[in-house]
Each structure stands twice: as C-alpha cells, then as structure tokens.
Amino acid sequence: MKTHQHWLPVAVLAGLLASGCGGGGHNAPPFIIGGTAPPPVGTPPPATAAPLACDDTLKANFKPDANTSVVAVRSFKKGDPLLLSGSATSTTAMAANDVCMVKLNVGPGNAGPDGAPSTSPGIGIEIWLPSKTAWNSRVHALGGGGWQGGPAGSATAIASTAAADVAGKEGAVSSTTDTGHASLAGGSFAMNPDGTINQTLWTDFASRGIHEQAVKTKALATAYYGTAPKYSYWDGGSTGGRQGLNLAQNNPTDFDGIIANYPAINWSRFITGELYPQIVFQRDLGGVAPTKAQQDLVSNAAIAACDVVGGQHLGYVLDPASCAYDPTTDPTVLCPSDGGTNGTSACVTNAQATAINKVWYGMTGDGSVPAPATDNGWSEASSAVLLGSGIHRWYGQARGTSLYGAFFSVFGLNGLTSPNGAFPIASDQVALELQNPTIADPTFVNATGNGQSLWKQLSYAQLSNAYDRGVALQPQFGNINTDNPDLSAFKNRGGKMMTWHGLADELIMPQGSVNYYHSVVGKMGGLSNVQSFYRLYLVPGAGHGDPNGTSNPGAEIPFFTPTQFYDALTAWVEKGTPPDALTLQALSSTATKTRPICVYPKKIAYTSGNVDSATSYTCS
Structure with missing residues (x-):
C-alpha cells in the first residue's frame, strides 16, 4: 500500500x-x-x-x-x-x-x-x-x-x-x-x-x-x-x-467508510494453501523448485496464450477465469527430452509443468490436479459455498502471475514458489495449526523448540489435515478467518465499503474475495441490496498492492492514481455518490494507457477501437 x-x-x-x-x-x-x-x-x-x-x-x-x-x-x-x-x-x-x-x-x-x-x-x-x-x-x-x-x-x-x-x-x-x-x-x-x-x-x-x-x-x-x-x-x-x-x-459503528483491499480473509485456509506450492516441489520434484527463469517462461507463455484483445497482445491477462493454458501440452516450453522444442536452460520437464499446473489450480488433499481445460481453478469462486470441504482445499495463483513474487523478491522476501524456500507466514501458520514450532523455519521462536523447517517433510494428507485443524481452531485463533457474510449491522448504520483485488495477486488469491462476495450476496438478499453499500472491483494484471503482479516486467498495466479509490469512498459516504466503473491509467507508459475496472460481477468487455483506451471497453 x-x-x-x-x-x-x-x-x-x-x-x-x-x-x-x-x-x-x-x-x-x-x-x-x-x-x-x-x-x-x-x-x-x-x-x-x-x-x-x-x-x-x-x-x-x-x-x-x-x-x-x-x-x-x-x-x-x-x-x-x-x-x-x-x-x-x-x-x-x-x-x-x-x-x-x-x-x-x-x-x-x-x-x-x-x-x-x-x-x-x-x-x-x-x-x-x-x-x-x-x-x-x-x-x-x-x-x-x-x-x-x-x-x-x-x-x-x-x-x-x-x-x-x-x-x-x-x-x-x-x-x-x-x-x-x-x-x-x-x-x-x-x-x-x-x-x-x-x-x-x-x-x-x-x-x-x-x-x-x-x-x-x-x-x-x-x-x-x-x-x-x-x-x-x-x-x-x-x-x-x-x-x-x-x-x-x-464493530460496525467504528467507521463510516471502509476500504478493504486484497483482504487476508479466510486466513487459515488461504495461508495454509500458500505452503502448498512448496509441498508440491518437495513431494513431486525432490525438493528442487523450478528456477525463476523456468517459472517466468511458463507464466509468460500463459500470458501470451490468454492476453489477446482486439487482435493484439496486452502483455497481461484481462480475465484469468477464462484462461486454461496447459504447459504440459505446450512444446515451446517443454524440454526436448520431454518431447518439446525449447532448448534453453529455462525449459521445463513434464513433471515441472505438471507441478506448475498444481500451483495454478491450488491446494488439493492428495496432490491431484484436473486437466486445465476441465477446471482451471476458478470454477468454484463464483459460488456462495466455501471451498475446502472436498479434495480441492483452496485456490491457486492465476495464470500469468509472477509465481515467486518478483516484486517481493527485490526486498529479499520469499514468494509462494521461491526456490529459496517457503513464504514464512505460511510455514508459521501451519506450525501453529499443528501446535508444533519445529514445523516452521528457524525464525519461529518458542521455548519448547525453535523452527526446524520440518514443513519440508509434510505429505499432501498432512498439509490437508493442518488445513482442517486451522478451521477447527478458529475459536482459539480469535476467529481470524473473518468470513462471516452477515454485514447487515454495518449496512443498517449507513456504512459504505469498497474492495479491489488484483487478478495477478502473488500472495492472496482473488478467488477468495470473489467467493466471499458471493456469500454476502447470498446472505443479504441479493446483489442490488449488497451493492447499495459494498462494492468489489477486480483489477487485471495488478498484484498484491503493486501495479504489476505478472511475470512480464514490461507489462504496462493501468492502475489507480494515488488517492483515487479513497476519494471514491469519501464521495459515496459524504455526498451519496455511489462509485461505478473507475478509469485506471498506466503510470509508466510513454503513451498513456487507460482501462476501466467494473463493479463486480460485471466484467470488462472490448467493443472496438484502440485496445489501450478505456473508451474501447464497456462493463457488462
């Protein structure tokens, strides 16, 4: 932020x-x-x-x-x-x-x-x-x-x-x-x-x-x-x-207006799921994560397969829910030894390509993954039923996202698929769920024993058990999941709330925000009632608060001006002006690029004209 x-x-x-x-x-x-x-x-x-x-x-x-x-x-x-x-x-x-x-x-x-x-x-x-x-x-x-x-x-x-x-x-x-x-x-x-x-x-x-x-x-x-x-x-x-x-x-009387962006709701669920990519690497790839170059090669191939608008490549995916790119069938990323045509050091084996498909799909209880053409990991997002009761436990990162978090790696932080190890909040959370500090990395300190990175030994079934423990322990965890869809008291006191979530979020999967919004709509009498006080926006290409969450560092992604979202909220609260579609602009482009973002569940639809102009799109 x-x-x-x-x-x-x-x-x-x-x-x-x-x-x-x-x-x-x-x-x-x-x-x-x-x-x-x-x-x-x-x-x-x-x-x-x-x-x-x-x-x-x-x-x-x-x-x-x-x-x-x-x-x-x-x-x-x-x-x-x-x-x-x-x-x-x-x-x-x-x-x-x-x-x-x-x-x-x-x-x-x-x-x-x-x-x-x-x-x-x-x-x-x-x-x-x-x-x-x-x-x-x-x-x-x-x-x-x-x-x-x-x-x-x-x-x-x-x-x-x-x-x-x-x-x-x-x-x-x-x-x-x-x-x-x-x-x-x-x-x-x-x-x-x-x-x-x-x-x-x-x-x-x-x-x-x-x-x-x-x-x-x-x-x-x-x-x-x-x-x-x-x-x-x-x-x-x-x-x-x-x-x-x-x-x-x-505490619905505490604030008149609330900005709740890329929210860490479903805390124990999604954070346990954040450890899943590293468990995939441990169990399927002998503990060796694909290199950053390999991850970028596959993620950029996903962008190229899914970013065409008006006959042109945008450089980022406008709607990842519709992208079903499958690297296991793409010879341009597979090594020659696995039937591919990519002879560079960044080529991936079929096992590595399958592992990346697992990361994109999200955590399962047994390490399985369906064919992307059948289910790309988004099918359950637009449902009021919370994910997690079956084999599919939580969502994965969207195709085209920087899996290891290029933005964060600049600051020495491990993203979810970092070759350097686990995202630390995830390994800490699993240690807390299993009440075993040695599961965490050595930065976790406790008198009964400090972290020993024993998360590396967890099986798929054991991580799935930690997921279930996290849900069962919500009363002891202060109900950290924050997933109650009943916002009636906040609405009734006249409160207004706005959320945006980047569709290339490197840490918190946007499907979780979509799923929560649907649960609120289901609880509170329909979309019109909810949109009278709470509006959600999904931002293509944006990451975890950063304008570009994709694997393409050259992507010029329209984003918010500094106080744009806050100004929209204050106008809603103080002047009664409901926010509608907002126009974003690319901040680093030599030629200004603009794009609307729509009030969910409307999506951006290209009509005609310049693909870099907001006037060429509608919300429908």
Missing part, C-alpha cells in the same frame, strides 16, 4: 517476513443489533471539554479508560525529521506539516517471561493529529500487513510515517496499531512458551487491537480538538483489508 491503500510499503513488506495479518475489547460489550441506533453518518458532532495540548500534559489529561495509558507525546514542525531517537539520514522521512504524535498502550496485554514473543504489555496504538487549524474533521485510520506487530507502542521508534503523511498532507487524524504484540518474530507471538495456542494475543491480533485503535483514535481526536470527528474511515490492504472486513462484521 503506497499512498495508504494502493501499494504495499517497504515497511510492510519487511513485516511480511519479520512480523503479518472481531469483536470488541476485553472490557467492551459486543455490538448488539437493535436497541439505540447509532447516529446517521455525518451527524454534526457534539461539543466537548477544553481541547488538549500536544505536550506532556496530555499524558495526565487523556484517560479514556482504566486500561489506557499515554506512552509518549511528541510535536513535529513542518520539515522536522520523523524520529524519536537517533540521528536523521538522507532517507529519513520529514514531517509534511505540523503534526502531533501520541502513543498509547491499551492493556491488559499478556503476562509471561521476559523476552518471550508471547509476552505483551498491551495493544500499542500510534496516533497522528494535524494542527488544529488544518484538521478536516476526518479520521483516516490505516491497517497493517502480515502479522503486523512493530513499534506502535514504543516510546523510542515511529511505526508509521504513512500515518504521519495522512495527518500532514491530507489533514485527517490517522493511526496504526501493533495489534497487541511488538514482536517481529513472525507468528511466534501466537504460541505460548509451553507450545499451546496464545488465545489472548490471537484475539488482540484478530479483532481487539483494531477496535481499540478505532475507539481510542476517535476519543483522542475529540479530546484534542474539542469536537468529535464528523467522518471516520478505515483504509487497508492485505491484513489491513481483513481488518476492514472484521470491523464491518463485528
């Missing part, structure tokens, strides 16, 4: 390796449908007591409840380096305008031995407030990535310069949270020192942390400015997208 909702920042990318991804707080009552209705969206806020100052007096004067304490307060002037300790360098971010930073801790946390990843003093929240003359009366809170964690509650380090930018440039109050754990040791925080599941921190991570972030951000804004925010927005992708849906499901 760059510019808040569209790109994944480097800090979040690092968090995917080092740190990841309902309900009210421990001392807060759950939301009850009925009773006193919340005020309509945009109701003029009530007056409050005298505003607070951005200095140490705030520590004594801001006491929203017994569990909350102020950790640090710091005023930054325009141009100041955004640092709490140390010296500025050439890469240090600067304050865009005068802002006030406040850090909170919300207990009770989780007691335990010093240094244990599962030991926490509480939920850390970092809040950024624009100057009192610059505030636009909005809260614009940001979600996180991966396991999240980090220094939101630290008095010596800043967690989010993105939130500082929202306050300084946009004029909205912004915030972020560590979701209850500052540890950056991956999923280690979620396991107690005795190897059992840490239910307290799972709940803080899954739901309580973001609810406390919402409540305390609005409370501090009210106390600081002397008047309550008029509008409150949530803005997140990946884990932040899951968080947005969790807020709509479990």
Whole structure:
C-alpha cells in the first residue's frame, strides 16, 4: 500500500517476513443489533471539554479508560525529521506539516517471561493529529500487513510515517496499531512458551487491537480538538483489508467508510494453501523448485496464450477465469527430452509443468490436479459455498502471475514458489495449526523448540489435515478467518465499503474475495441490496498492492492514481455518490494507457477501437 491503500510499503513488506495479518475489547460489550441506533453518518458532532495540548500534559489529561495509558507525546514542525531517537539520514522521512504524535498502550496485554514473543504489555496504538487549524474533521485510520506487530507502542521508534503523511498532507487524524504484540518474530507471538495456542494475543491480533485503535483514535481526536470527528474511515490492504472486513462484521459503528483491499480473509485456509506450492516441489520434484527463469517462461507463455484483445497482445491477462493454458501440452516450453522444442536452460520437464499446473489450480488433499481445460481453478469462486470441504482445499495463483513474487523478491522476501524456500507466514501458520514450532523455519521462536523447517517433510494428507485443524481452531485463533457474510449491522448504520483485488495477486488469491462476495450476496438478499453499500472491483494484471503482479516486467498495466479509490469512498459516504466503473491509467507508459475496472460481477468487455483506451471497453 503506497499512498495508504494502493501499494504495499517497504515497511510492510519487511513485516511480511519479520512480523503479518472481531469483536470488541476485553472490557467492551459486543455490538448488539437493535436497541439505540447509532447516529446517521455525518451527524454534526457534539461539543466537548477544553481541547488538549500536544505536550506532556496530555499524558495526565487523556484517560479514556482504566486500561489506557499515554506512552509518549511528541510535536513535529513542518520539515522536522520523523524520529524519536537517533540521528536523521538522507532517507529519513520529514514531517509534511505540523503534526502531533501520541502513543498509547491499551492493556491488559499478556503476562509471561521476559523476552518471550508471547509476552505483551498491551495493544500499542500510534496516533497522528494535524494542527488544529488544518484538521478536516476526518479520521483516516490505516491497517497493517502480515502479522503486523512493530513499534506502535514504543516510546523510542515511529511505526508509521504513512500515518504521519495522512495527518500532514491530507489533514485527517490517522493511526496504526501493533495489534497487541511488538514482536517481529513472525507468528511466534501466537504460541505460548509451553507450545499451546496464545488465545489472548490471537484475539488482540484478530479483532481487539483494531477496535481499540478505532475507539481510542476517535476519543483522542475529540479530546484534542474539542469536537468529535464528523467522518471516520478505515483504509487497508492485505491484513489491513481483513481488518476492514472484521470491523464491518463485528464493530460496525467504528467507521463510516471502509476500504478493504486484497483482504487476508479466510486466513487459515488461504495461508495454509500458500505452503502448498512448496509441498508440491518437495513431494513431486525432490525438493528442487523450478528456477525463476523456468517459472517466468511458463507464466509468460500463459500470458501470451490468454492476453489477446482486439487482435493484439496486452502483455497481461484481462480475465484469468477464462484462461486454461496447459504447459504440459505446450512444446515451446517443454524440454526436448520431454518431447518439446525449447532448448534453453529455462525449459521445463513434464513433471515441472505438471507441478506448475498444481500451483495454478491450488491446494488439493492428495496432490491431484484436473486437466486445465476441465477446471482451471476458478470454477468454484463464483459460488456462495466455501471451498475446502472436498479434495480441492483452496485456490491457486492465476495464470500469468509472477509465481515467486518478483516484486517481493527485490526486498529479499520469499514468494509462494521461491526456490529459496517457503513464504514464512505460511510455514508459521501451519506450525501453529499443528501446535508444533519445529514445523516452521528457524525464525519461529518458542521455548519448547525453535523452527526446524520440518514443513519440508509434510505429505499432501498432512498439509490437508493442518488445513482442517486451522478451521477447527478458529475459536482459539480469535476467529481470524473473518468470513462471516452477515454485514447487515454495518449496512443498517449507513456504512459504505469498497474492495479491489488484483487478478495477478502473488500472495492472496482473488478467488477468495470473489467467493466471499458471493456469500454476502447470498446472505443479504441479493446483489442490488449488497451493492447499495459494498462494492468489489477486480483489477487485471495488478498484484498484491503493486501495479504489476505478472511475470512480464514490461507489462504496462493501468492502475489507480494515488488517492483515487479513497476519494471514491469519501464521495459515496459524504455526498451519496455511489462509485461505478473507475478509469485506471498506466503510470509508466510513454503513451498513456487507460482501462476501466467494473463493479463486480460485471466484467470488462472490448467493443472496438484502440485496445489501450478505456473508451474501447464497456462493463457488462
């Protein structure tokens, strides 16, 4: 997520390796449908007591409840380096305008031995407030990535310069949270020192942390400015997208508008499925993954087979649901020893081509894969029935996607098919499902034994069992899957929500978002009712927050301008203007290329004319 909702920042990318991804707080009552209705969206806020100052007096004067304490307060002037300790360098971010930073801790946390990843003093929240003359009366809170964690509650380090930018440039109050754990040791925080599941921190991570972030951000804004925010927005992708849906499901009065992009819903299901490609390589290819060059060769062949529009190659696949490319029957990618015509070092064997077909299809309980012409892995997406009860457990990456995640590999992160090993969140999650830390890689730390990469020994049946365990353990995991389709309370309070998901997402399969949307439609009385408050967009070629998720680095893919999606949401909430098809544009092209994205379930349809112009397409 760059510019808040569209790109994944480097800090979040690092968090995917080092740190990841309902309900009210421990001392807060759950939301009850009925009773006193919340005020309509945009109701003029009530007056409050005298505003607070951005200095140490705030520590004594801001006491929203017994569990909350102020950790640090710091005023930054325009141009100041955004640092709490140390010296500025050439890469240090600067304050865009005068802002006030406040850090909170919300207990009770989780007691335990010093240094244990599962030991926490509480939920850390970092809040950024624009100057009192610059505030636009909005809260614009940001979600996180991966396991999240980090220094939101630290008095010596800043967690989010993105939130500082929202306050300084946009004029909205912004915030972020560590979701209850500052540890950056991956999923280690979620396991107690005795190897059992840490239910307290799972709940803080899954739901309580973001609810406390919402409540305390609005409370501090009210106390600081002397008047309550008029509008409150949530803005997140990946884990932040899951968080947005969790807020709509479990705390529907927290936000007036929610952006929930490429959301990490169905957490245990899709993340267990993220380990499947590596299990395929272990079981079928002797533990040797195809090289990046081999993976790119096959993925680019899929693009070439499925990207033709108006007689021209786009360089990316417009509709992967209709692409059934099969490398096992393509001599141009197969090695001569396997009946092919490709004599380069990037050629693939039939076994490797079959393995890639398995990755595209997605996790099965026995390692089987149907012929792509019969089922390309998308047939169950547009159904209200959740995948996973049969042999097909979860979806795979779309054909044409960079399987190993070229965008992420630049930052030293393993994608799903990386020759360097497993995506770390996936191996951590499976270790937690099986309650065996040795399954994970050595970065997983626990007193009963650190990770030993024993995931490499798992059979297809054992990974399938871990999948089932993840579903069965949802109560202990804080209901992290966030897959409840009942959004009626959020709709009834006047909330609006928007989601976009890239069709070349390297990490979270877009079919999961499609499937969830269908389940909401099935639960809530049909498409028209749902689209009155919740709209989904599928973006061809886009990756996990990055404009180009494909294996073709030269693809020029129309994408969002920096605040385009957020502006559409605020117009819907504040002006009653429902978003329709949005026009995207290629950001790196010498000649501007535009393309519409449609409100799902409409699809982009080429009519005639220039294939690089949005006017040549309709939504139908």
